[in-house]
Each structure stands twice: as C-alpha cells, then as structure tokens.
Amino acid sequence: MSAGSETRAAGELLERARSGDRRALGRLLTFVEHRDARAHGLDDLVHPHATGNAAVIGVTGAPGAGKSTLVGHLVKEIADAGQQPAVLAVDPSSPLSGGAILGDRIRMDGVAEGRAFIRSMATRGHAGGLALAVPGALRLFEACGFGPLVVETVGVGQVEVDVTRTADTTVVMVAPGMGDAVQANKSGLLEVADVLVVNKADRPGADDVRRDLEHMLDLGHITGVTEHWRPEIIMTTATTGEGALKVHQAIQAHRAHLAETGGLEDRRRSRIRQEVADRMTRRLEDAVTACLASEPEELAEALQGTRTPASAAAALMERLVR
Ligand SMILES: Nc1nc2c(ncn2[C@@H]2O[C@H](COP(=O)(O)OP(=O)(O)OP(=O)(O)O)[C@@H](O)[C@H]2O)c(=O)[nH]1
Ligand SMILES: [Mg+2]
Structure with missing residues (x-):
C-alpha cells in the first residue's frame, strides 16, 4: 500500500x-x-x-501487588459516575501471557463493561517502544471520547516509572510481603505517589506496611513529596473491592488540588516535553544505528586501532547532527 x-x-x-x-x-x-x-x-x-484534557491516572506497584484487580473496581467506579474510562495495561515482558492474561484479570460487570475500554499492550522487551506507544494510545483513546485514561504499569524499570511520572495522578500500590514499603521507596516508586494504596488489607502485615508508609511520610523520607501535597494512604482489599471507592475519591481530590494550583497544566506540559524528548532520542538512536551500518571510515580506523573510539564517536556525531 x-x-x-x-x-x-x-x-x-x-x-x-x-x-x-x-x-x-x-x-x-x-x-x-x-x-x-x-x-x-x-x-x-x-x-x-485529542484535546489533551482527559485525566490520566497511573497505577503502579510491584508485580502481583493487585493493580489489575483494583483497576477493575476503579473502572467500575468511574463508569458508575457516568464517565467512559479506558485502561492501558502495560505488560512488562511476560513472553508466555503476551499481555492477554493481564488484560483478562481486569474484570467488570454489565454497565461498566459497556462504557469502558480495556487494552493490554505488550512491550516485547522493547522499553523504548513503550515510551512512544503509551502517549500515542492515550491520544487515540481521547480522540474516541474516552476519559479518564488509566495506565497500569509494573513498578520496575526506569521507563515504567517515567511513564507513571507523566500521569496527572499516580497511584502507587504496596502489599504486605510483595515489595514492601521500604523496597518501594528504594526503587523510587514512592516519590511519584500522589495516592498510596496498601492492598491485600485482608492479609497479615498490612497494618505494618501502613505504619511504615506513615513513618516515611512524617520523616520526609519520600523525596518527591512536597509540602503542598501529602499522599493519602488507603487500605484496600482489591479482591472484594473494599476501599476502591476511597481510591477513586482520593484521585479526584488530587485532581482538584492540581486544578487549583496550576499543577494540571504543569503535568500536561511535562507529558508533552517527555514525549518530544523520547521521540528525539529514538530518532538519534536510529540515526546512530544507520550510520554504523554504513561502515564509515572513522569506525574502521577505531577497529584498526589507529583512532580512539572516543575520537571516532566525536567525528561521526559531528556529521550526524550537521
Ligand atoms: N488476598 C488478596 N489477594 C489479592 C488482593 N488483590 C489482588 N489479589 C491477588 O493477587 C494476585 C495478583 O493480582 P493482580 O491484580 O493480577 O496483580 P497485578 O499487580 O496486576 O500483577 P501484575 O500485573 O502481574 O504485576 C491475584 O491472584 C489476585 O487475586 C487482595 O486484596 N487480597
Ligand atoms: Mg496486572
């Protein structure tokens, strides 16, 4: 064609x-x-x-924390409120499920199903692809009348955390025994949290996780948290839906706060800036690959040892960006 x-x-x-x-x-x-x-x-x-005005909600956390299960209830809350949510569940890698199983875990009933659209996206081990595909998919959802837009990503890896960072509101989920609060803090996850969820509240240890989180917030150990917004900590049992309404309310409260403080526009701009940067990076990477594939003289010299790799790189870059 x-x-x-x-x-x-x-x-x-x-x-x-x-x-x-x-x-x-x-x-x-x-x-x-x-x-x-x-x-x-x-x-x-x-x-x-695509006006760029649809709310973008990120949901992240350790593998198995209960993200998909909670998102199913969240989507129901949103649909019951008369909106048309779309979900993009980003499957980090699983070659076996190919994303299908993950999508299947998000379950809804009647009304919600009619209003909501759920899609899982396999990244097939290509982290860079994810950074470009997510904003494209979100715009497409918005152009088709969906909003809010929910993005589920597993909270491991820089690209995944970056994707979450560009949401208007980021929900970080922690569960007892599964990448607990301390681990989540070490991996930088807590610093992107606007709403904190302790899931699996039916399991022993959930209260300890909550206490750890409160403590970290009190001590200011969660670096991204400003004095202007303290993330609420919500206990949930995603398997029954207990607490999902509170999570929805906390997301709305955060959005209202952003709207009041101008933060909404900041996040929209940072989302666009990030996408432009990601697209530039991708173009540069492609250009570098093509340049080296053409077997340039500078590369041959570096291979023969008559030139340092650094000097070859500098000379080739000079040509590339001209
Ligand atoms: N006991 C208990 N189990 C839960 C709860 N929430 C989720 N689970 C179970 O935990 C497992 C993982 O749930 P998912 O919702 O798939 O978790 P996830 O975070 O989306 O997992 P990945 O997308 O694979 O990272 C499933 O077997 C759920 O039934 C909960 O509140 N309590
Ligand atoms: Mg999931």
Whole structure:
C-alpha cells in the first residue's frame, strides 16, 4: 500500500472508532503498538480530536501487588459516575501471557463493561517502544471520547516509572510481603505517589506496611513529596473491592488540588516535553544505528586501532547532527 492509501485506511478506521466501533479502535491500537507505518499518518489524524484534557491516572506497584484487580473496581467506579474510562495495561515482558492474561484479570460487570475500554499492550522487551506507544494510545483513546485514561504499569524499570511520572495522578500500590514499603521507596516508586494504596488489607502485615508508609511520610523520607501535597494512604482489599471507592475519591481530590494550583497544566506540559524528548532520542538512536551500518571510515580506523573510539564517536556525531 502507498503511504497515501495507508493514511486513508487509518482515517476510515479512526472514523469508525470515533463512532463507537471497538474493533476499529483495537486495530488502530495495534498500529500504534507496533509502530506501524500507518501509525505515523494516524498521529496527524488523531491530533485535532485529542484535546489533551482527559485525566490520566497511573497505577503502579510491584508485580502481583493487585493493580489489575483494583483497576477493575476503579473502572467500575468511574463508569458508575457516568464517565467512559479506558485502561492501558502495560505488560512488562511476560513472553508466555503476551499481555492477554493481564488484560483478562481486569474484570467488570454489565454497565461498566459497556462504557469502558480495556487494552493490554505488550512491550516485547522493547522499553523504548513503550515510551512512544503509551502517549500515542492515550491520544487515540481521547480522540474516541474516552476519559479518564488509566495506565497500569509494573513498578520496575526506569521507563515504567517515567511513564507513571507523566500521569496527572499516580497511584502507587504496596502489599504486605510483595515489595514492601521500604523496597518501594528504594526503587523510587514512592516519590511519584500522589495516592498510596496498601492492598491485600485482608492479609497479615498490612497494618505494618501502613505504619511504615506513615513513618516515611512524617520523616520526609519520600523525596518527591512536597509540602503542598501529602499522599493519602488507603487500605484496600482489591479482591472484594473494599476501599476502591476511597481510591477513586482520593484521585479526584488530587485532581482538584492540581486544578487549583496550576499543577494540571504543569503535568500536561511535562507529558508533552517527555514525549518530544523520547521521540528525539529514538530518532538519534536510529540515526546512530544507520550510520554504523554504513561502515564509515572513522569506525574502521577505531577497529584498526589507529583512532580512539572516543575520537571516532566525536567525528561521526559531528556529521550526524550537521
Ligand atoms: N488476598 C488478596 N489477594 C489479592 C488482593 N488483590 C489482588 N489479589 C491477588 O493477587 C494476585 C495478583 O493480582 P493482580 O491484580 O493480577 O496483580 P497485578 O499487580 O496486576 O500483577 P501484575 O500485573 O502481574 O504485576 C491475584 O491472584 C489476585 O487475586 C487482595 O486484596 N487480597
Ligand atoms: Mg496486572
């Protein structure tokens, strides 16, 4: 297919997706996920319909903390409030599940299911791909009338934490025995928290986790927390949905706080800045790969030992950015 007809095909799918065709939306998400050539034209088509005003909620935490289970209840709360939530569950790596199992764990009933859209995105071990695919998918959701947008990422790895950092509101989940509070703090997770959830409150040790978190907040050990916002700590039992309403209320309270203080605009801008940076980085990486594949003289000299690698790199960069 030529570039023009690909863009036309994407445009037709987008029109269908915007009028409620879920299969069309699913296909477009696949383009975005695979960085399909069609996704390029799609970005321009989506842009006029994506205002950037939909609330973005990040949910993160250690593997198995109960994120998907809680998100299922959260989505129900949001849908019951008359909104149309979309969920992007980012599967870090699992080659076995390929993301399918993770998506299946988010379960809802009747009404919520009709309003909500849930999609898991496999990153296939390509961390850089995730950074670009997530904002593209979120814009697509927004262009199709969804909001708030919930992104579930596992709280390991820099890219995952960065993805969460750009949400308007980030919910960090901790559970007794599973990457407890101290571990979460060490990995930098707590510093991105706007709402703290201690899940598996039905399990022994949940109160200890809560106490640890309170203590860290009191001592100012959670570095990203400012004097302007102290994350609320909410106990949940995601398997029964206990506490999910409180989590929804805390998310709304945080959003209201951001709206009052101008923080909403700050986060929107930092999200765009991050995406521009990620796209520039990707272009540079591609350019470096192509440059070295062309077997330049400077590389040959470095290989022969007549030139230092640093000098070869400097000379090649000079050419690349000119
Ligand atoms: N006892 C108990 N089990 C829970 C609770 N919440 C979740 N679980 C169980 O914990 C397991 C993991 O739950 P998930 O919701 O898939 O956790 P997750 O954080 O999404 O996991 P990953 O996406 O794989 O990182 C499942 O077997 C859940 O049934 C809870 O509040 N109490
Ligand atoms: Mg999950």
